Amino acid sequence: MISPYFQDHMEGNVCFGCGSKNDDGLHIKSYWEDDKAICIWNAEEKYHGWANLLSGGILSTIIDCHCMGTAMADAYKSENRALDSAPFYRYATGILNVKFLKPTPINTPIKLIATITERKGRKITMHCEAWSDQVKTAEAEVIAIQVFSSADNAKENPFID
Numbered sequence: 001m002i003s004p005y006f007q008d009h010m011e012g013n014v015c016f017g018c019g020s021k022n023d024d025g026l027h028i029k030s031y032w033e034d035d036k037a038i039c040i041w042n043a044e045e046k047y048h049g050w051a052n053l054l055s056g057g058i059l060s061t062i063i064d065c066h067c068m069g070t071a072m073a074d075a076y077k078s079e080n081r082a083l084d085s086a087p088f089y090r091y092a093t094g095i096l097n098v099k100f101l102k103p104t105p106i107n108t109p110i111k112l113i114a115t116i117t118e119r120k121g122r123k124i125t126m127h128c129e130a131w132s133d134q135v136k137t138a139e140a141e142v143i144a145i146q147v148f149s150s151a152d153n154a155k156e157n158p159f160i161d
């Protein structure tokens with residue numbers, strides 16, 4: 001069986017938030033639960049904003065990366081094909097609008113839940129929530145734009161090495 005984690009199908013990804021090829025990164029992992037994309041991530045002390053609370057920038061980063069992976073996985077799903085099938089698509093963040101609702105404790109697993117709200121051309125719009133136990137600590141509106149398809153032959157592309 002192939003890995004259900006979206007990020008395991010982004011070969012060579014050096015991203016700080018989601019890249020398996022970044023030793024210092026956050027290494028988030030996202031997967032489907034029905035039509036919702038889930039990510040459960042454990043923070044560490046070094047990601048403090050205020051003492052014992054997660055930095056808003058780090059929270060934004062994991063929301064961002066979770067949604068870019070979700071956009072990719074959703075595109076494959078829309079084409080009725082597996083995560084490891086070609087052509088490979090990559091998405092970049094067009095809009096990331098995060099509303100911080102409550103402080104996010106650093107010592108409790110953080111659950112991200114992303115839902116697709118619109119698909120239009122190369123653009124996928126998502127709503128994402130961050131939860132700490134039963135508390136919703138943030139919600140975000142995110143737009144991902146497809147910036148790479150392996151079906152397009154070797155066009156110059158700043159998003160790919």
Ligand SMILES: CC(C)(COP(=O)(O)OP(=O)(O)OC[C@H]1O[C@@H](n2cnc3c(N)ncnc32)[C@H](O)[C@@H]1OP(=O)(O)O)[C@@H](O)C(=O)NCCC(=O)NCCSC(=O)Cc1ccccc1
Binds near residue numbers: 015069120147
């Ligand atoms: C590529 C693009 C986002 C869009 O340019 P183009 O390709 O020329 O787009 P084009 O003009 O052809 O429009 C097509 C459609 O899209 C719409 N639309 C366009 N822009 C926006 C917008 N901003 N927001 C909303 N919508 C927008 C536009 O209206 C049109 O829609 P329509 O068909 O009329 O309904 C460009 O602005 C850019 O490079 N920005 C920097 C991105 C960046 O650096 N992000 C951070 C790094 S990524 C990261 O960190 C995560 C990560 C890490 C690792 C792994 C994976 C993920």
